[in-house]
Amino acid sequence: MKVFYDKDADFNIISDKIITIVGYGSQGHAHAANLKDSGAKNVNVALKNNSSSVSKAKEAGFNVISIEEAAKESDILMLATPDEIQGKLYKEHIHSSLKTGAALAFAHGLNIHYGLIDPRDDIDVFMIAPKGPGHTVRSEYIKGGGVPSLISVFQNKSGNAFDVALAYGSGLGAGRSGMIETTFREECETDLFGEQVVLCGGLTELITAGYETLVEAGYAPEMAYFECLHEVKLIVDLLYEGGIANMRYSISNTAEYGDYVSGKRIINNETRKEMKKILSDIQSGKFTKDWMMECQVNQPNFKAMRNKAKNHGIEVVGKKLRDMMPWISKNKLVDTKKN
Ligand SMILES: NC(=O)c1ccc[n+]([C@@H]2O[C@H](COP(=O)([O-])OP(=O)(O)OC[C@H]3O[C@@H](n4cnc5c(N)ncnc54)[C@H](OP(=O)(O)O)[C@@H]3O)[C@@H](O)[C@H]2O)c1
Structure with missing residues (x-):
């Protein structure tokens, strides 16, 4: 297993880029604030016009733009909205507008792993998935620490997607505690299992x-x-x-x-058997299919x-x-x- 730290990352490669965080909830507010405090000069937040988060993001000093604008202008676009709406968001507002060579970023592998988003092949796709709630991503950063995160590249059009992901993770504070290299599949399946069965x-x-x-x-x-x-x-x-x-x-x-x-x-043994069944529902995609059907209605x-x-x-x-x-x-x- 490879673990990367701040010393392995060069934050300067993204500090002048246009970075937009879509969504200003648990993860979104932490990503925006940590990247800005780490020295990123152009951090925007993208939200729907009628979003209740607009005032929170503006009060924290962020430039709030529409998702269409964000897709057209951003070099790095982090999807920090609920997983269940990311597929629709991508199809309707992002797919045809994102700049060639831009990076689409995720904080969880679900949409890519289960094929709910089929990204254009002329963009980078990476993941920085913090192993903790967004509010802790922010509070640990403020204390001088960081939440360990999983890092993975799904698509590397630019040839330096992994370096961009490392820089993003470093700006988030994850490089202080460790960025563990993984795959979208491993992150997604273990994350779903951990949250359902234990956490x-x-x-x-x-x-x-x-x-x-x-x-x-x-x-x-x-x-x-x-x-x-x-x-x-x-x-x-x-x-x-x-x-x-x-x-x-x-x-x-x-x-x-x-x-x-x-x-x-x-x-007991019954509980352990049930754990295995839950894992199998996650691996087969049954859990995600059921959840997406629940969201459709x-x-x-x-x-x-x-x-x-x-x-x-x-x-x-x-x-x-x-x-x-x-x-x-x-x-x-x-x-x-x-x-
Ligand atoms: N929560 C965690 O601690 C955690 C941990 C690790 C990874 N992740 C991953 O991080 C990602 C974000 O999760 P989250 O829990 O942080 O999400 P969240 O808090 O539920 O996100 C809510 C934010 O998304 C906005 N939003 C909702 N629908 C939107 C739309 N159609 N267009 C634009 N913005 C929209 C909301 O705005 P409104 O005010 O308009 O509703 C709000 O600002 C997910 O991929 C998740 O799996 C989360």
């Missing part, structure tokens, strides 16, 4: 099921919240800092013994699930408890008015 789907179901088990057994919801959600961060901090053994060094022997004997009853199931989860008891009691701990929201990573 998002697996973790939130584990937390919610633990909370519900305690509450249904008559324990106080506040107690269940602290035990099953609040303390996750304290454990994750130890994992992040030094791995599983580091966390186990810090917890009590009783907790560690319970970890060994009960963990395997929760993640305006996401009714997605919206219903989001709404139901938002109103779960754990969110209600959590809000009440977090209001009693004002330091948690100080320097919040997510401020929906700004980013």
Whole structure:
């Protein structure tokens, strides 16, 4: 596995280029701000005219242009909009307008890997996929650090697409912690698997099921919240800092013994079999096909699930408890008015 750092990149090769970030959400705001702070002189943000993000981007000092304009003028065009709209966006506004030799950039491999975008063959196509949420891409950069990112070139028309990708990643702060060379396929399939099985789907179901088990057994919801959600961060901090053994060094022997004997009853052979099925649905393209069909009919199931989860008891009691701990929201990573 090859890992690249700032020393391997020459940011100067893109500092005078016209770089446009399409979308100003989680990744978009971080890419625009980090590249600008790294010394890129011409960073634009492209949005729809009626976008609620226009005012946020303008307030942060960015020139906001239309996607058509962006496609015509940009040397590097980063698609930082939700994955599910990128195919349509590309077909309708970008495909015929992008300059020959320009670079089309992605923060995730989904649209290229599953063939939802078939890029023109006279352009470069690369990916810098940060291994963390966009708000962390920004907050780590401000601290002087960076979020490790995956780097890959899908199309190399110019002959120096990889150097451009390295320079872009360096401007993003990824060169401080490492840019790992991969393929669009590997990034996409492992990313979908990680978020569904462990980071998002697996973790939130584990937390919610633990909370519900305690509450249904008559324990106080506040107690269940602290035990099953609040303390996750304290454990994750130890994992992040030094791995599983580091966390186990810090917890009590009783907790560690319970970890060994009960963990395997929760993640058992059935769970592992299901993990394999989920991976196979990702590899075959079934997951992405289902998700795109859901998007074609305006996401009714997605919206219903989001709404139901938002109103779960754990969110209600959590809000009440977090209001009693004002330091948690100080320097919040997510401020929906700004980013
Ligand atoms: N979220 C993450 O942490 C993360 C991590 C790694 C990689 N990625 C990848 O990064 C990319 C961006 O994801 P994201 O989560 O950052 O997206 P996001 O926050 O959901 O993007 C929202 C932004 O896209 C804009 N947008 C929506 N539809 C648009 C359209 N038709 N034309 C132009 N702009 C439009 C929104 O504007 P409005 O205000 O008008 O809605 C908003 O500014 C994806 O490829 C994703 O897989 C994300």
